[in-house]
Amino acid sequence: MKSLEDLKKMREAALNKVQMREGGKDYRVVVGMATCGIAAGARPVLNRLVEETAANDYNCVVTQTGCIGMCIYEPIVEVFGKEGEHTTYIHVDPDKAARILEEHIKNGHVIEEYTVDAAVNGGK
Amino acid sequence: MMPDLATHLLEIIQNSIAAGARNVCIRVLESIVSNTIVMEVEDDGKGMSEETVRSVTDPFTTSRTTRKVGLGTSFLKGLTDACDGSLSIESELGKGTTVTAKVRRDHIDLPGMGDFGEMIMICIQGAEECDIRFEYGVDENRFLFDTAEVKEMLEGVSIAEPEILIWIRGYINEGIERVKEIGL
Numbered sequence A: 001m002k003s004l005e006d007l008k009k010m011r012e013a014a015l016n017k018v019q020m021r022e023g024g025k026d027y028r029v030v031v032g033m034a035t036c037g038i039a040a041g042a043r044p045v046l047n048r049l050v051e052e053t054a055a056n057d058y059n060c061v062v063t064q065t066g067c068i069g070m071c072i073y074e075p076i077v078e079v080f081g082k083e084g085e086h087t088t089y090i091h092v093d094p095d096k097a098a099r100i101l102e103e104h105i106k107n108g109h110v111i112e113e114y115t116v117d118a119a120v121n122g123g124k
Numbered sequence B: 001m002m003p004d005l006a007t008h009l010l011e012i013i014q015n016s017i018a019a020g021a022r023n024v025c026i027r028v029l030e031s032i033v034s035n036t037i038v039m040e041v042e043d044d045g046k047g048m049s050e051e052t053v054r055s056v057t058d059p060f061t062t063s064r065t066t067r068k069v070g071l072g073t074s075f076l077k078g079l080t081d082a083c084d085g086s087l088s089i090e091s092e093l094g095k096g097t098t099v100t101a102k103v104r105r106d107h108i109d110l111p112g113m114g115d116f117g118e119m120i121m122i123c124i125q126g127a128e129e130c131d132i133r134f135e136y137g138v139d140e141n142r143f144l145f146d147t148a149e150v151k152e153m154l155e156g157v158s159i160a161e162p163e164i165l166i167w168i169r170g171y172i173n174e175g176i177e178r179v180k181e182i183g184l
Helices: A006-021 A035-040 A042-056 A095-105 A115-119 B005-018 B050-055 B070-083 B116-126 B149-152 B161-183
Strands: A026-030 A061-063 A079-080 A086-089 B021-029 B036-042 B086-092 B094-105 B130-139 B141-146
Touching: A006 B161, A026 A035, A026 A042, A026 A095, A035 A042, A035 B005, A042 A061, A042 B021, A042 B094, A042 B116, A042 B130, A042 B161, A061 B130, A079 A095, A086 A095, A086 A115, B005 B021, B005 B036, B005 B070, B005 B094, B005 B116, B021 B116, B050 B086, B050 B094, B070 B086, B070 B094, B116 B130, B130 B149, B130 B161, B141 B161, B149 B161
Parallel strands: A026 A061, B021 B130
Antiparallel strands: A026 A079, A079 A086, B021 B036, B036 B094, B086 B094, B130 B141
């Protein structure tokens, strides 16, 4: 059974991690959590992103945003790099989300086939 | 429509956060005795005028600027209408808003409860600076969760660290299960 006392241990662990990291994280991973995103399945996507980031200590922060006007492509996950580079992944599901973290955040490779550019240029 | 009650509430809480609330109280109170579920979201956000309150369940009312529909409160009205319930919205400009939805607990059209731990986790993740209090009850039994307490324990470590968020999700869902078991 969990108790609030658990948080003391978690606090120590989090502090150690922050010290090891020095400076902020390199990537920002942003999930669209407006009604359109949620209706399309953004909740389990966000859940998986948080779980995988915790389990693998990926070099990113996971955050939320509202509707960005491309509801047809939801769930949408945007990845922002340190130099301002920006990738928009569309129709993301939990498994795709896990792969985005592994390939893009850990290995630094954009997964072209999941991006909005691929959908638009592919004539869909 | 929304798949479960937790997602309905998530939409309402997001409105509170968009209204600049610093404190949000969420109550989900089941009563087996009176065969009702009451869900309430109370915030200290910027509030609404009487006119806005009257039109807020209209899907073509929204404060957002990216488009002209707003569905959160309309969906909730749809739910209470479908499940022998009622929806009340009390608001005062500069003070805050309280949204209370009541439904019949055994109504055949009532969706499942959903994952409240996850719902609160998502709220905290989206609005770290906001204090969220969550109360869940079955008749007289209660489970209480308050981010202010958690933040105090964490002493400066962010409540939005992924490990902490996952712990919170589990803590809340355990608490809810315990209350349900006592209630049986």
